[in-house]
Amino acid sequence: MFARQTDSLPVPGAEALAQSDALTELIRERIVAAGGWLPFDRYMELALYAPGLGYYGGGAMKFGRRADDGSDFVTAPELSPLFATTLARPVAQALRDSGTRNLMEFGAGTGKLAAGLLNALHALGEDFGTYSIVDLSGELRLRQRETIEKLAPSLAHKVEWLNALPTAFEGVVIGNEVLDAMPVRLVVRKLGAWHERGVVWLNDRFAFDDRPVSLDAQIELIDTAIDEANDEESFAEYLTETHETALGFTKTVCTMLTRGAAFFIDYGFPRREFYHAQRATSTLMCHYRHRAHVNPFLYPGLQDLTAHVEFTGIAEAGTETGADLLGFASQARFLMNAGITDVLDELDPADVKQFLPAANAVQKLLSEAEMGELFKVIAFSRGIPGTLDAFSTGDRSHTL
Template sequence: MSFLPAENISASLTQIIVEAIAVQDGWIGFDQFMAQALYTPGLGYYANDSSKFGALPYARQAGVTVAGSDFVTAPEMTPLFGQTLATQVAQALQVTQTTEVWEFGAGSGALALQILEALAAQGQALTRYSIVDLSGSLRARQQAKLAKFSDTVQWVNELPDTLQGVVIGNEVLDAMPVKLLARVKGVWFERGVAVGAAGEFIWQDRPTALRPPLAIDGEHDYLSEIHPQGESFIRTLADKLSTGAAFFIDYGFPEHEYYHPQRHMGTVMCHRSHQSDTDPLADVGLKDITAHVNFTGMALACQMEDWGVLGYCTQARFLINCGLVARMENATLQERVRAQKLIMEHEMGELFKVIGFYKGEPWQALGFAEGDRTHTL
């Protein structure tokens, strides 16, 4: 595997985006910029060879300090996450009488490995585990990690016309491109990207008829996002899933919290070397760009395609309902400490939410047995 120096990645990707802006009247919407910054083949953040997932920004290998990851996800933090999620997956497979799992955005493959091992230990029949991931650079890493399940795991670049089974996505929706809407002195604009005099990317607003789904009280300037691509993804998935269920874990809010008047700076964030910043226009291709999820929008999108909501709750409540505490009791002290971060309110427990969808008849999912917040959507 070849690795381009960081400065080459950013310079090459910058040139591609500059050219895209030039042919589109000197301006592109932020959603297009975000898509190119994250997914341009070979250069976008999720499509290049840089290390992304892990617990530390730097690691020791053979006595040498090497570049580490940019952020840590729950399955990288502790295998108890995937093992606990597998309890819900197993129930969903049994209730829907299906034998396939579809994972979107599989990262390093850690979650897939945890779920596959846990399902095998439970004796849960599984005919196929399909990974849908736009990041070709991660496929080799996933294949190596999942080698012992090579007869079960397959990688696909696009969805078939129909599918069945249980769909999972951990921190997938937050990486889908968003449109930025800015209210400036009472007038709404779409905030996009242009090129400055020195060749740098700059913000530029254009008038728009687009609006947030809720009216924003007050006259103050306001910046937020709308999620047409994420909602379109949910509708497409709902249309293609003939039988089964889906579970998405991500950080975000219901609509009335997302568009609260006090949340006037939006939710777009960047992540690199375990540091966060709010400037997606700098160092393109070298850092993650995300936006919080509007879970109400996702729920409404699913209902437009005859898909129902199984439940919606905090990650903490979901994992506790699925038996995390019992697993922690049998784990090492180090594993218990790591697992606590999954459910502690000031860590991942409250900010991260889980939403579940179903096709067919509704049923009581283990993860939403207590603490269901569907009524808040």
């Protein structure tokens, strides 16, 4: 199955393959040390974050617009600077309404979102303080520093990189495509019995192996959600994920946030949609050279592994800490409420070389067929009365 799906993908160069082989050996050793079977979330963690070898821990290009630049996928900040310019508006309102000044971004990618927010907040006259970045990748930290110094040189002194989270934070937290990159467990229901999908080393390669598992809280929740979402439709096999790492991360951030707001932008669904029958083979996806496939064992460390976000669980994790759910909306509605069309109107339509690419990028950010509907924005707050203009219409909190 995997061979048919991936045999047309580009072959990495010798240096990249050597890095992948080194990570493969590391994971193989971990499988042996664990008794021959490794839970998939542990495999995914190593494949993405093993220091110096994992996808985010190594030196892969990752972010870009085309396969020929060596990148694997494009994010909204890379697609258009208007994304950051527009996001700055609800960020500024959250700072004002909470009476706070500082910002914190998780997983800042190339630094384009940070640079764009710094410039846009400054243009809005926002008197903000520090801009803290939390990123596990040393290679990405260097790229972020270079990008910010290039695109926002007069504001670069406000940026700092954190090695550990503070116990308390007042301000605005931003996480764009962070939750989807967190390790997930794979679980499969076969004729009513649950199994956890792990990884073994078989015939000199990685392979999946399922083991019976008891019903813990997350699996019991999924069991109920599947039946409710599909009107008790029975499945011979239903493969899905549990998101303990993302839930724990959300709780940590919302506990740390003593005043202000936290915005998370990612692709996914509320629980009832997430466990629909059409997703009976899980949402786990791999991205390599701007091509999507489902073989997580291809070139370990050189491809991205990702899963869609189950937003109902994220909402519950945040509010369990005492934080308020500030809003939940599609990316399209959030950006339109925040004024992205007004930002686009500030460009001169007569300048075709500038205006047309900008308009095309905005269309991708808003279109239901592109990022507008699949991507959602969920936000939590403490000390903000009411909501924000960006959630004034189209709030879908009732669907969670």
